[in-house]
Amino acid sequence: MPNTVLTQEGIVAPPTPTPGPDRSPVVGAVMYAAGIAAIGYGTAAFLHRPAILTYAVAAAAAVAVIGSVGGAWHRKHTRPVRDLTVALAPVLRPETPTGMVRASRRRHGVPTKIVIRYPATWDERDTKARDTVRQIVATRLGGTVVATWQPPKRRVVCRIEVTPGSSDIIDRGATPETTSDDSAEQTRLRGRATSVVHSIMGATATVTPTFDGDTLTRVDVAYATTTRDLSRQFRNRALMQLDSKLPGEWRDVWQFEKDRVYFELRPPFPSNVRFPLMHKMKKSELPYAVAEDHSIVSWKLGSKDPHCLVIGPTGSGKTVFIRNLVVAARLLGIPVVLCDPKMTEYLDFEDMDGVQVVCDPHEIAYAITAAHNEMMGRYDLIKRRVAKKDSFSQILFILDEFFIFKEQIDEIWAEMKSQDKTLKGREHPCMSKWKRMVVLARTARIHMIVGIQRPDAAFLTGLARDSFRKRVSLDRATPEAARMMWGDSYTGTDLPSIQGRAITSTADGAQEVQVLRLLTPSDDSDYDGEDKATWETLVDRMQVQSEAYAKAHPGVDLLGFLGSLRSDRPSRGTGPAVLEQLAPPVEPAGGEDVELSERDQDHQSTADPAPHGSYESVGVYELEPGSTVLIDGEPVEITDMHFGDDDGAEWVEVDYVTSDGTEGTERLGLDDVLDARV
Numbered sequence: 311m312p313n314t315v316l317t318q319e320g321i322v323a324p325p326t327p328t329p330g331p332d333r334s335p336v337v338g339a340v341m342y343a344a345g346i347a348a349i350g351y352g353t354a355a356f357l358h359r360p361a362i363l364t365y366a367v368a369a370a371a372a373v374a375v376i377g378s379v380g381g382a383w384h385r386k387h388t389r390p391v392r393d394l395t396v397a398l399a400p401v402l403r404p405e406t407p408t409g410m411v412r413a414s415r416r417r418h419g420v421p422t423k424i425v426i427r428y429p430a431t432w433d434e435r436d437t438k439a440r441d442t443v444r445q446i447v448a449t450r451l452g453g454t455v456v457a458t459w460q461p462p463k464r465r466v467v468c469r470i471e472v473t474p475g476s477s478d479i480i481d482r483g484a485t486p487e488t489t490s491d492d493s494a495e496q497t498r499l500r501g502r503a504t505s506v507v508h509s510i511m512g513a514t515a516t517v518t519p520t521f522d523g524d525t526l527t528r529v530d531v532a533y534a535t536t537t538r539d540l541s542r543q544f545r546n547r548a549l550m551q552l553d554s555k556l557p558g559e560w561r562d563v564w565q566f567e568k569d570r571v572y573f574e575l576r577p578p579f580p581s582n583v584r585f586p587l588m589h590k591m592k593k594s595e596l597p598y599a600v601a602e603d604h605s606i607v608s609w610k611l612g613s614k615d616p617h618c619l620v621i622g623p624t625g626s627g628k629t630v631f632i633r634n635l636v637v638a639a640r641l642l643g644i645p646v647v648l649c650d651p652k653m654t655e656y657l658d659f660e661d662m663d664g665v666q667v668v669c670d671p672h673e674i675a676y677a678i679t680a681a682h683n684e685m686m687g688r689y690d691l692i693k694r695r696v697a698k699k700d701s702f703s704q705i706l707f708i709l710d711e712f713f714i715f716k717e718q719i720d721e722i723w724a725e726m727k728s729q730d731k732t733l734k735g736r737e738h739p740c741m742s743k744w745k746r747m748v749v750l751a752r753t754a755r756i757h758m759i760v761g762i763q764r765p766d767a768a769f770l771t772g773l774a775r776d777s778f779r780k781r782v783s784l785d786r787a788t789p790e791a792a793r794m795m796w797g798d799s800y801t802g803t804d805l806p807s808i809q810g811r812a813i814t815s816t817a818d819g820a821q822e823v824q825v826l827r828l829l830t831p832s833d834d835s836d837y838d839g840e841d842k843a844t845w846e847t848l849v850d851r852m853q854v855q856s857e858a859y860a861k862a863h864p865g866v867d868l869l870g871f872l873g874s875l876r877s878d879r880p881s882r883g884t885g886p887a888v889l890e891q892l893a894p895p896v897e898p899a900g901g902e903d904v905e906l907s908e909r910d911q912d913h914q915s916t917a918d919p920a921p922h923g924s925y926e927s928v929g930v931y932e933l934e935p936g937s938t939v940l941i942d943g944e945p946v947e948i949t950d951m952h953f954g955d956d957d958g959a960e961w962v963e964v965d966y967v968t969s970d971g972t973e974g975t976e977r978l979g980l981d982d983v984l985d986a987r988v
């Protein structure tokens with residue numbers, strides 16, 4: 311007898327043969343009948359009484375019929391027990407297999423309750439072995455099985471949920487099952503759905519398709535109990551299988567307790583959805599997309615999602631996404647600093663009230679410094695209890711194409727250092743201010759938005775990861791990008807390549823959305839009549855908002871903290887929260903005038919606490935995983951960083967590993983300074 315082989319799906323191949331002599335009951339009955347007929351013939355001949363032959367033939371016929379029917383019934387009735395006994399005996403190894411399996415409560419001729427006794431030598435604590443037994447029962451009886459183990463009685467009670475035909479193993483490509491009412495297309499889709507589901511969930515899965523006309527709208531699946539359904543990877547594979555092999559886009563709903571899943575056809579996803587002019591704006595909520603059910607998706611500005619990271623390759627719709635946020639912010643009266651090192655993306659916002667577009671890298675460095683100073687001023691007021699967080703206006707600080715700016719500012723800094731040997735430090739001082747803002751700005755109600763083309767470790771590890779919690783990823787992601795953005799290698803990898811289609815973080819996790827289409831005149835030929843009508847209405851509304859604010863707060867410029875960047879503005883003035891005299895903007899030619907605060911200058915001074923090499927003092931917010939720092943005088947490598955707050959007291963936790971492999975964690979204040987290896 312070949313061994314029973316369990317595949318991972320719990321499918322048995324090849325099927326267990328039935329035990330021993332399994333002769334047809336018809337043959338036995340006919341043999342008995344022939345015997346009776348022969349005896350009758352002999353007796354009739356011996357006694358010269360031909361009538362006896364007639365009786366004997368009638369009796370033989372009756373025996374043949376009753377024997378055949380009764381035998382067939384008995385054979386069918388006892389077959390599950392015999393099959394299970396044969397299949398389970400090598401696993402359970404009873405002293406004698408007789409009576410090991412008992413069956414009762416039949417449905418469609420199949421027992422729905424099986425009691426299996428096992429010997430004391432069998433270890434029921436072995437989960438894998440228990441699963442093998444359950445799978446054997448499921449496979450032999452063709453249904454889903456719930457097994458209850460009763461160690462004191464050394465028995466297991468299996469309850470079987472039987473669906474007629476569920477034990478059939480249907481090979482892909484086989485003629486699909488049909489129902490009499492099926493149209494030809496329904497028949498095709500029924501077979502297709504069945505084989506697609508079987509190919510991933512095993513042939514014991516029962517597949518029930520639902521149609522609306524000739525459209526397959528839902529596929530219900532009941533499967534044998536397994537642990538695989540708990541794996542996200544498995545569930546994803548099942549969904550991807552359906553998505554790619556059946557028409558339409560599908561969603562999956564798993565019911566683990568019932569060993570069931572249903573796949574539902576998703577409604578066609580909206581695309582080209584224009585900014586909804588009828589949408590009622592809510593405080594601190596910036597609408598930017600619609601979900602599958604056409605509901606508006608917004609970014610709620612606050613400490614839960616303080617900053618936003620948007621990634622997407624060229625042409626995927628990053629600029630359009632950022633425009634949505636700018637317009638929404640302006641409709642709510644929130645001022646916007648819009649740094650665009652590419653210089654061409656936001657031309658239509660340049661003269662807008664409450665928006666400062668900054669393109670030159672020196673000016674962007676200056677804008678970062680100014681926003682940082684504004685943040686520190688606000689912090690100071692909050693700490694001294696002169697103001698509360700809510701006293702300040704929110705500010706949106708956008709830096710699109712972060713890595714283009716980073717390259718530009720690195721070049722500028724190298725040039726500055728070559729001209730002035732007293733300047734020290736790896737990075738332009740604005741970068742340490744930037745990093746500080748990433749951690750601190752949320753408390754000061756400054757919300758940062760960063761646009762990059764690809765996810766980058768600099769943004770997705772350490773403190774930035776914890777700060778840029780609002781995430782938007784446009785266009786199809788690679789598995790690596792998905793891992794960095796969403797913590798798995800699937801989310802967004804099957805996104806259709808449609809401009810504005812994105813995955814975004816929501817309260818319910820990562821979700822597919824369509825970013826609102828907000829095109830402006832600089833989009834040239836893409837900008838159509840409807841875009842024009844939408845844009846012009848929005849410009850009017852933003853203007854009305856600005857005028858109302860100016861009327862209520864004469865002379866106040868909420869972006870006044872930008873100092874000379876605002877000098878060409880007619881309503882130049884200082885905002886209510888401007889607290890420090892700002893350094894003048896950096897001169898374009900080399901930017902020698904960048905002013906370093908005392909603290910920055912401290913950071914630049916290189917300390918050398920030999921014997922561990924060359925170190926410099928660095929603010930904790932500037933560190934990142936991989937940095938080597940001194941903790942208790944010993945060099946350690948930072949493996950990760952987190953930040954959070956306890957009752958408003960913010961902290962940074964540094965996970966590290968020492969040179970001998972010991973791991974540790976140090977909790978520090980946001981303003982702490984460490985010695986970091988240069």
Ligand SMILES: Nc1ncnc2c1ncn2[C@@H]1O[C@H](COP(=O)(O)OP(=O)(O)OP(=O)(O)O)[C@@H](O)[C@H]1O
Binds near residue numbers: 626627824826829
């Ligand atoms: N949400 C959207 N709905 C409809 N069309 C869109 C959407 N987003 C972008 N588009 C189309 O794609 C074009 C390019 O979009 P966008 O300029 O935002 O891309 P990008 O990612 O910023 O590219 P680049 O990095 O080259 O600037 C737009 O001009 C518009 O035609």
